[in-house]
Amino acid sequence: MSGSSSEDASNTLRILVATDCHLGYMEKDEIRRHDSFRAFEEICSIAEQKQVDFLLLGGDLFHENKPSRSTLVKAMEILRRYCLNDQPVQFQVVSDQTVNFANSFGHVNYEDPHFNVGLPVFSIHGNHDDPAGVDNLSAIDILSACNLVNYFGKTVLGGSGVGQITLYPILIRKGSTSVALYGLGNIRDERLNRMFQTPHAVQWMRPEAQEGCQVSDWFNILVLHQNRVKTNPKNAINEHFLPRFMDFIVWGHEHECLVDPQEVPGMGFHITQPGSSVATSLIEGESKQKHVLLLEIKGNQYRPTKIPLASVRPFEYTEVVLKDEPDIDPNDQNSILEHLDKVVSNLIKRSGQKAVNKSELKLPLVRVKVDYSGFMTINPQRFGQKYVGKVANPQDILIFSKISRKDQKEAKIDDSERLRPEELNQQNIEALVAEHNLKMEILPVNDLDIALHNFVNKDDKMAFYSCVRYNLEETRNKIARDSDSLKFDEKDIIVKVGESLQARNLYPT
Amino acid sequence: MSGSSSEDASNTLRILVATDCHLGYMEKDEIRRHDSFRAFEEICSIAEQKQVDFLLLGGDLFHENKPSRSTLVKAMEILRRYCLNDQPVQFQVVSDQTVNFANSFGHVNYEDPHFNVGLPVFSIHGNHDDPAGVDNLSAIDILSACNLVNYFGKTVLGGSGVGQITLYPILIRKGSTSVALYGLGNIRDERLNRMFQTPHAVQWMRPEAQEGCQVSDWFNILVLHQNRVKTNPKNAINEHFLPRFMDFIVWGHEHECLVDPQEVPGMGFHITQPGSSVATSLIEGESKQKHVLLLEIKGNQYRPTKIPLASVRPFEYTEVVLKDEPDIDPNDQNSILEHLDKVVSNLIKRSGQKAVNKSELKLPLVRVKVDYSGFMTINPQRFGQKYVGKVANPQDILIFSKISRKDQKEAKIDDSERLRPEELNQQNIEALVAEHNLKMEILPVNDLDIALHNFVNKDDKMAFYSCVRYNLEETRNKIARDSDSLKFDEKDIIVKVGESLQARNLYPT
Structure with a gap:
């Protein structure tokens, strides 16, 4: 980096990166109930001390899909104390904010004239706090509704087949530095995997080249929240699926702290995996010192500085x-x-x-x-x-x-x-079906698993209804399409229903 | 009223009074899901049009003790749109705000320098959104944590015997007008009844006489949320229990709109019962036109103006x-x-x-x-x-x-x-005990009822544990006290345990 230090400062975007704070984890435990909040508060205080431009979170800010009143209140109190102040915000969001931010206000929180935001927070959702229910809302939406967090990376999946997602980056300018920040909130690994292997299913929007600014002038960051471990490739995201134009990846979900950016050979980007700020499983990976990352970007160069968290329980x-x-x-x-x-x-x-x-x-x-x-x-x-x-x-x-x-x-x-935070046992329905020697003829086992998951963990009362309705519709449509082109007997319908199920099993939604 | 109209305006406190908005009522119903939100939005828009000093709510802002994400988000969106603006707030809260407001910030929301509050909202809790759980938090605490509502009237009850509560009014000044606003969030009617009949159990703090200002110069308002209907006096609050120094009572909980202030003979105060803004039971009382009340106070005089709600479903x-x-x-x-x-x-x-x-x-x-x-x-x-x-x-x-x-x-x-919103069937444990001809020897039936209620409706996982622990402690203490003064046989202990239960039954907590 060159130039005077004040010029440097006005052209250097400074981001504090953290993830998997799991607020509310062990909130009923007499000893550990405050752990998640203390670590998050420390993260916010580091952001304050280091005078970063913003705090970037990689998902699972909340441990529960429906956080308790107590957890919501504590989260808001911390955010309010650290994010609202008179510090001037020294970067601009130049992309279409109504596209970037899914709430009904449609702008970045520090631009709201009625709030004094000094430390903006940007967050995607994880698998713990992912959107659910009729309105597809995440617990992060609550923090977004009261303007304490900028919730991004909430992709809307298409209804049938593999589906399609389009990622619109938040375009950030600070002086001569331009950063395109892509967010991809957690999607089931299996599904995202399939999408990455399907042409055009994942669309990465690039900023348009403008006068005096080329596409290559943007520093591209992606934040995602997926399995990274490669033991079962179907249930993890391969780093090589990610686009080569990326410069830097923030990988959430994995709790082991591997905060030092690792180069992915042949891909041209580095990955930081900050790890969780609270241990949610007592395994070796979680016993390592926890860190957050100070990421300073100037033009196309960056400097990563890892900062240990002192408040974490040994x-x-x-x-x-x-x-x-x-x-x-x-x-x-x-x-x-x-x-x-x-x-x-x-x-x-x-x-x-x-x-x-x-x-x-x-x-x-x-x-x-x-x-x-x-x-x-x-x-x-x-x-x-x-x-x-x-x-x-x-x-x-x-x-x-x-x-x-x-x-x-x-x-x-x-x-x-086992480094990954506890997963829902999605084998239950499968096991049940196998045990009773049932043959599913219309509903895919996988869909039922998801419905069960949503019903139990996300309080989605309509989960089974939606599952049944969707599969009936798909079956009807398939049969209608086929019967257009060729006549078949009524007894063949059962075969057709089976085929339709098979087809859907290939591309579960 | 006298003086010029601008002098009048600067000395007249203008309050919009509403209650029982039951946000989230019927939120899964295709037709009625928006009803509660539309009515609440209309109330806020009336407050805006009438340029009132603040909006005063009488409890049950939320229908569910644990509102859904969707309901929380919608409530916040409405409050944010109407309460945050550049309107100057023209009254002062001169009492100790850390006593008035139970949140960790300890000040009225418009005094927070980081929020642009133009329309302050003051609310007590009702029986639907009353505090619960280990941290004794209400859904209103969430709105208070993000500074959208001023939550008051959250009394802390003493642990044993009848208990005691002390009410500290919010002291409000606007020009020459002084208002003492007392809030009493919902308490079980039976308990409050007993407290009103116990000397010194309910303490009403009065503002001190100051230079140029006598106690009698304060206009005293009480907001409460209790049963008012007198068919079963044990389960309703008698108006004659309320202190005679009150000038005006806002009665929440009762859903029938009886908004015109009614004088209570011999008590020297009037009562307004605005009624709910959404019908939660299809009974005659709820079919009447719904209103809110514009209350204008100047010195010791007031003018009530009822305003019909146009958005309510016929x-x-x-x-x-x-x-x-x-x-x-x-x-x-x-x-x-x-x-x-x-x-x-x-x-x-x-x-x-x-x-x-x-x-x-x-x-x-x-x-x-x-x-x-x-x-x-x-x-x-x-x-x-x-x-x-x-x-x-x-x-x-x-x-x-x-x-x-x-x-x-x-x-x-x-x-x-049946005008009252649906109550929990607290006879269940009693019926169970009677049916099985059980004799409770340590735990009072009433306490078990409450524990069941809190466990089921308020997700208080510790409800039964607390119930058992409290009763064991009380029993032990009583026996320890008695054994100090006189020696008794081990077999007498069973009698003592019974006596202890009896004593607690007289004054259930």
């Missing part, structure tokens, strides 16, 4: 293979207990030594994964009782498994699989 | 006694149907004739209460089918009863009973 993780420990006697349960006590005590000690600010020492999360092959398990609840008041999770310190990482490579994969 | 109500109709043949069901069809058609016609704006004609609500003594009933759903597209409620036009108003006076009472 989390110590280790693995133990009982049969590799010489001091354990397989016939003496006490020797197992003694060994595990030693391991846990060491983890607690290690956690205390790392603490920077002793006065604010938090009870640590402690997790020991125990490979007990050839041994008996012990009751984790009973084991944890003596750690009440010493760790934040006495009830689940120990987790028993039979395959250790040291023995089998798959265990590593198993771990990274 | 609702025609009548009653039919089959045996009084000469053209009906008891042995011919067709003659009953013909008669009822005639009645319904006339109601639809009457509704159309009343309509002011023919272009915005809404499908009316129609209700016929049929006394069928000596006749067969007919299926109301089937009857309604031919009125699909002609009325807003084809499925429940007819309601059958055996006691007609004309025959029995109690029927009238029955009606007014």
Whole structure:
């Protein structure tokens, strides 16, 4: 970068990037109930200290699809304290704001003359806070309605077939720097995968070349919230599907902090994966130091600076293979207990030594994964009782498994699989159908799964009705189309209905 | 009133009073889903047109204790459009605002420098949107957290015995006019009743006399949200319990519009009962024209002006006694149907004739209460089918009863009973206990009722736990106190436990 420092400042867009704050996670837990809010508040305070132009969030701001009153109130209080102030906003949104922002006001929040927004927040939705219900609203829409957050990346999917989405970037200008910010709120991985493999299903709109400004002058950022792990390619997004014109990707959803931008060979872009700001599963990936990213962009160059989060509850993780420990006697349960006590005590000690600010020492999360092959398990609840008041999770310190990482490579994969926040068990309907040896003739199992998911988790009372209506319509249409071109017997209709189901199964919506 | 008109204006506090907007009522109904929002929007637009100083709401702004995302978003959108503007606010809140407003910001919304509030809204909670859960939050707290509403009258009840509440008024000054605004959010009628009958249980704080201003210079307003109907005095609040220093009462909860201030003989105050802005039960009282009240106060004088709501869906109500109709043949069901069809058609016609704006004609609500003594009933759903597209409620036009108003006076009472919005059936636990001939020895039936209510309707997962914990504590304390003064046998403990339960039953919390 060149020029004077003040000139630099007026041409440098400074973004604080964070994701997966999961506000409201463990809100009923006496010890951990404030964790998600403290981390989010720290993120906001870093944004304030660093005087960034805006805060960019990669989804799952809320843990629950329908956050409690308490979580909504706390989220609003934090946003109100940090986002409303007299700081001047020094960038402009030059794209069509009614297209960028899905709320009924149709403008970026700091342009509303009735609010004093000093720190704009931009967020896409994740899989936890995705839009649902008749009005297709997300919890982020509530924050958008009261002008505390700019909700973008809410794509509307077409109704039938693979569907189609069009991504319109938010075009941002600060001095001589131009940034095109693309948002893609969470879509089911399977579906997005299929769309990426279907020509023209995903349309990336590019800013028009203007006088004195070429398309290549825009610095292109994409924020998405999808599975990235590649163990099951159907359920994750391959980085190579993303367009090569991108310069920088912010990857939400994955909770492990891999904040340092990684280059994707041959694609010409880097990916940052900030990871969650609160551990929602006690696995190795979540035990690493959590960070957010300060991203400074000037022209086509950027500088990433990672900033550790100090407020996050310490989390110590280790693995133990009982049969590799010489001091354990397989016939003496006490020797197992003694060994595990030693391991846990060491983890607690290690956690205390790392603490920077002793006065604010938090009870640590402690997790020991125990490979007990050839041994008996012990009751984790009973084991944890003596750690009440010493760790934040006495009830689940120990987790028993039979395959250790040291023995089998798959265990590593198993771990990274589990890095993703808890998923809904979408096998239920499938299992049910298999168990009862049912043959589904009109409704695809997959659609029923989704309907069940929406009904239970998103309070979408119309989920089953919509599922049935959609499939009936599709079936009728298909039969009507076919019967136009050729006459067939009534008894063939059953065959046709089956074909229609098959066709839809190929492209589930 | 005297003085020039501009002097008048600067000394006259102008309040728009409305209540029971029940936002979100029937939000899943294809026809009626927008009704509650339209009426609330009209109320806000009247406030804007009349350039009132503020809008005062008497509770039940929301229909559901946990409003849907959609309802929250729509409520915020309306408030944002009408309350945020450049109109100067011309009154001052001179009381301790941290006491008046329960949110963590502790000031009236228009004094927040980061919001451009032109139309302040003040609201208490009702029984539908009352505080619940661990943090004791109401849906109104959400609107308060984002600074769109000033939530007041959220009293904190003491933990044991009858409890005690202290009401601190919002002290409002506009020129020479001083208003003390008392708010009392809904409390269970039984409990409030008992408190009113217990000395010092309800404390009304009065503004201190100041230089040039006596206590009597304050115009005192109380807003409450309770049953007013006197059929069951235990479950309603007697007007004579209210303090005589009040000048004006705004009575929420009762849905019938009795907006013209009625004097309460011997009490020295008037009561306005604006009624709901949306009909939530199809009874006679709700079929009357809905109004809001413009209240203009100058010094100790006030002028009430009722303003009809034009956006409310028309609702025609009548009653039919089959045996009084000469053209009906008891042995011919067709003659009953013909008669009822005639009645319904006339109601639809009457509704159309009343309509002011023919272009915005809404499908009316129609209700016929049929006394069928000596006749067969007919299926109301089937009857309604031919009125699909002609009325807003084809499925429940007819309601059958055996006691007609004309025959029995109690029927009238029955009606007014039903004016109140649907109540929870708090007899369930009592019935269960009676049915199974159980004897409760530690937990009062009443407390279990409340716990059940809070668990089901308010999603208070801790309701039963709190109920058990509280009663155990009380029992232990009572026994500990008694055993201090006298020694008693272990077997007497059971008697003591019983006594403790009895004592609590006298003063349920």
